Amino acid sequence: MSNSKVKYQLNLRADAASVLYQILEQGMSARECLPAAQQKHNEKDRAWLQEMTYGVLRQLPILQHWLRLLLDKPLKKNVKVVEHLIMLGFYQLAFSRVSTHAAVSECVNACAPLNAIATKGLVNAVLRNFIRQDMAQNLPDNEQVLSGQPKWLYKKLLNAYPHQYQDILDAMQNKAPIWLRVNIQRSSVDDYRLLLDQQDIAYEIQQEQPQGVVLSKGCDITTLPGYDEGWFAVQDGAAQLAAHFLNGQPNERILDCCAAPGGKTCHILELEPALTSCIALDIESSRLARIEENLTRLGHKAELICGDASEPSAWWDGQQFDRILLDAPCSATGIIRRHPDIKWLRKSSDIDTLVALQAKIIDAMWLLLKPGGTMLYATCSILPEENQLQINAFLSRTADASVDSSFANDASDKPGRQVLPGQKQMDGFYYARLLKS
Structure with a gap:
């Protein structure tokens, strides 16, 4: 038993297949499962592991198309992970510079540490069949599959951006710069x-x-x-816009709502160190620890509060804020190029739930804002229902709210500012600056 464990720790393909299985079959995020797998390896192999895992997640619809063509029937539960190993092999053969021999032989060797030694012949046969039939050239005639996006998201982007969707899809498939x-x-x-x-x-x-x-x-x-x-x-360029758009002034009291991991909190303090107070709020104490880490390294001080933004009565001291940055929980569709697991963890049904939560938080936070104050609503989403439509709905039900028109897009029915993925090398982000009369 211990011998197989040693083998497993040293097998990159087995670790990659295991991470893919945890994301795609068990609904874990890459942030939860990838670092644990990477810990076992040296720096070069850690980078390879991320490169391959993210690569498979980017090209998943094509890899699944090939899998359906070459695998007679789906594998059962205890060896289901082997399907992910085979797709990893396809990815290496079609999209990477890994040699043909290494891609096949190393995937076959990975069956043992995955406790699926009986599938070695199958993996070998499927991968050799892939090469023999030159499947890398056999791409499906289906724009959604080629886009690398799930059907629900592809349809939403097609509807929301009929003239720009192809550029958006291309940008979402590219690796994001640092x-x-x-x-x-x-x-x-x-x-x-x-x-x-x-x-x-x-x-x-x-x-x-x-x-x-x-x-x-x-x-x-x-x-x-x-x-x-x-x-x-x-911090991505689009996220760097937040503190500038919020535009904190000396002696103001500012709330950064849903603040983890704290990049925007730190930026607010960098641009205006003479605030009366800056409060960073997040619902999870583990995420507050990340904010504390960033504040400490960068040399800033803020008050940290663990609390639910939609239920301020549990934590708010009754003093209103001059400015509030509301970085709302969202689908994160604007940062898929950076975190390709997002598109497979999100479901179409999640969007309605998120829209309802966003509306609840905006309404709750509005009561915490002083008359004459400014709220900056932000998401890392590119879906109109979380952005322009959300803000239009808020304005229609809130008598003392208006949108800062100097900040808006040209189209009067689309308040705020939408940054699309890849635009000036940035992630997808949305901002609306709301003024309280």
């Missing part, structure tokens, strides 16, 4: 860029994010200059 935000309380932007230049770390800049740096290739963040000293945070 964005840094220079902590201007610790380093000037120019000084930090000079430091990157001196270490030959290639990057680009985007005009809209004065503190932003887009790295030209991936790396271990902790090895970048100034990591331990808190000279930068990792």
Whole structure:
């Protein structure tokens, strides 16, 4: 028994197949199960494991199409994981630079540590059949399958963005770049860029994010200059817009609602260190620990409260806020390129539930805002029902609310600002700035 465990710890394909099984069959997120698998391996293999797992999740509809063509019947529960191993083999053969021999032989070897040694012949036969029939060239004539998105999401994007959906789908399939935000309380932007230049770390800049740096290739963040000293945070360009749009002023009391992991809280404090108070609220204490970690590394202080944003009576002290950032719980469809497991964990039915929760939180938070105050509603979604339609519904039922028109899109029926995935290298994000009369 112990011998098979040692084998398992050293088998990359078995670990990748196991992670895929946990995500696709058991509904776990990659954040929950991938790090545990990566811990067993060296840095290079950890990167490979993520690359392959995410690759399969990106191309899943095509891989499932091939699986249906080449596997006579679905595998039973105790060896179901082998289906994911086979799809990993397909992915390596069709979409990666792994050699044909390694892709086949290593997948066959992975059957033993997956306690599925009896399927070795099957895995070998299916993968060799894939090569013999040149299946990598046999792509289905189906736009939804080729898009890499589940049917429900493909249909929603087609309906919401009839002229842009193809660009959105392409962007969602691409890997997201790493964005840094220079902590201007610790380093000037120019000084930090000079430091990157001196270490030959290639990057680009985007005009809209004065503190932003887009790295030209991936790396271990902790090895970048100034990591331990808190000279930068990792934060996508679209998320960096939040603190600028909120525009905190000296002596104001600000609430960052649904704040974990704390990137926006830190940015609010960087842009305006002379706030009277900045409160970061989140429903989970484990997520508050992440905020604390980020605040400590970057050298900021905020008050942390564990509480439910939809039920403020349980935690609110009765003092209203000058500004509230409401980063609402959402479908996260704007960050699928960064977290491809999202599209397989979400269901169409989740959207209505999320829309109802968002509406409940907006209404609850509105009562906490001073007259004359500003609320910035934000989501990392690209679905209109969570964004423009949500805000239109809020405005129609809230007499003292208006949307900041200087901030809106051109179309009067679409308040706020929608950033689409890949636009100026950013994730998909939505913002609406609401004013209380």
